[in-house]
Amino acid sequence: MAKGRVEVREEFCKSCGLCVAACPKKVLRISDSINPRGYRPAEQFQDGCIACGICARTCPDVVLTVYRIDE
């Protein structure tokens, strides 16, 4: 299975949590940090991303970029 990672444009995240709920591998969560607009952005907190892109397709704010790690 492919390995991947998720990059978050933290400044644009509104902490809605739709990506967290959508991730089939449960590698995302709402972080403890606070962005300039007062939201807690999503973050990838553990390995296991399979670069499926579902989180980014669910995000209403175009916050997420997904990379596949080619070995």
Place this chain on the structure above:
Amino acid sequence: MAKVLMKGTEAIAEAAIQAGCRYFYGYPITPQNEIPEHMSTRLPQIGGVYLQSESEVASINMLMGGAATGYRVMTTSSSPGISLMAEGMSYLAMGELPCVIVNISRAGPGLGGILPAQGDYFQATRNAGHGDYRILVLAPDTLQEAVDLVQDAFDLSQKYRTPVMLLADGFMGQMMEAVEIQERTIEEPKANAEWALGWRKERGGKRAVIYNLKLAPNDLEQRVGELQKKYEVIRQNEQRCERYRVDDAELVAVAYGTTSRMVRTAVDQLREEGLKVGMLRPISLWPYPVKHFSLPSSVRALLDVEMSSEFQMLEDVKLATECRLPVATCARWGGNAPSVSEIENKCRDLLNSSR
């Protein structure tokens, strides 16, 4: 083009085509139906499009879409239909979209009747729609002038990026006169590529947005302030009026459009009787031609002649003369027009009573 005998509505339609209008959005309503009929036949022959809307509400919004492309576009209607277009006119003004709207007006209020009246003066000159905006309003009294003014309307709408209305009543629409229609050369749509929709490539990949919403008060104040500056320029530069036998007059009748035809005849006949009567005929109803209201000291009174029970132009006459002169009224309404003899009698009475 040589002089030909044409019906008013058809002459207006053909004049619009010769002024470069290739896109027309219309909906049937009496007494202007010959305009959409003419357009639906002629435009497809010359590469244009006639689009029949489902309502005047749709017509004016189609017009907005067409105008936003930078091409010359027009819609026409009659009084109740113009009421439905009120919303759209406000949006067209805010978007600074050039277009021409023709009102072949009829008698109201409500469904009223299909015969001519001048009860749409307030609607035309005081803004049918909401908010701080103006549209130019031109009122012809002959078909030749209707032809010339509808063509001017296109030029003015482009010059100032504003809707322009031609206000002509059902008499003008339905009568026949000899007209000569000239073809005008135009610079659009290319000249509008800088701001209009659909020219992104020509702008080098830069997009265009036609805004209507400005939520922040400072933004909106600035935007409306820009409009206001434009309207001030129009107020200064676009006043039009005919002064007819005014120079030594003791009584001056004020009338526009169809009514001025009766007044002109009355003035000529009263002059033959030795009575010093003249006429001011506003051609631009907005801006009202206040500059042309400087009158000789011989003038003792004014007479406002209209086809309107509310004398809708009266307050503009008073404002234009700053209430320095008494203004009498002579009006018929409901589809009737003041007759020449009614106007003459009124003039004789006024001249006798002011001696």
Place this chain on the structure above:
Amino acid sequence: MSETKVFGMTPTWRRDVHTHYCPGCTHGVAHRLVCEAIDELGIRDEAIGIAPVGCAVLIHQYMDLDFIEAAHGRAPAVAYGIKAVRPDKIVFTYQGDGDLASIGMGEIVHAVNRAWPLTVVFINNAIYGMTGGQMAPTTLLGQKATTCLSGRTAEANGYPVRMCELLATLEGPAYIERVALSKPQHILKAKAAIKKAFENQVNNKGFSFIEVLSTCPTNWGLRPVEACQWLEENMIPYYPLGVFKDFE
């Protein structure tokens, strides 16, 4: 070791712009799908959008496209006005349910029936969002709104309008589909439908109408994830997903 971007921002989306939408509102998803469709079809220079009145009135801030703001409900008429002059352009409206199914019902029915090649993206979130949660023509029976605090009743307000079913009775339209944004599988289908609705116009194949079931967490009084759940459980049973008309 190297990396390949498998999913990122599509060029038509205007980067560095914060959307004004509430957290979890799926308008943003629908916007992105429109941008992706336009980029995948390579029609950014040709596309002209018409913004509605309602939450999506600021759509032009998020898409790098030519745009015009229409009056409430009148976007389809504006679209025809443009398409009459520029049949070479790809003209689309993006309208909410108050805009399209209430005040603009007349315009949309005639627009669909006239059947020129145009694209409409219709966002149905069963409520007036921007004005603060009033009852829409699409508000479900029993659903609470600020103008029906105890819930919509058929006696007082009639029944929620099913636009796809209504418009599919017309001879004119080429393509009508209802999609949803409440879970990833639905979003993938929504993407395909929106892309097809634009592709039809590129190929001059008539009027395409996509109804997008969308969430309004703020006015529904639900968290974003709960709102998706609510949509699944309440909206989809009344507004079934699927293709209602397809010329092919």
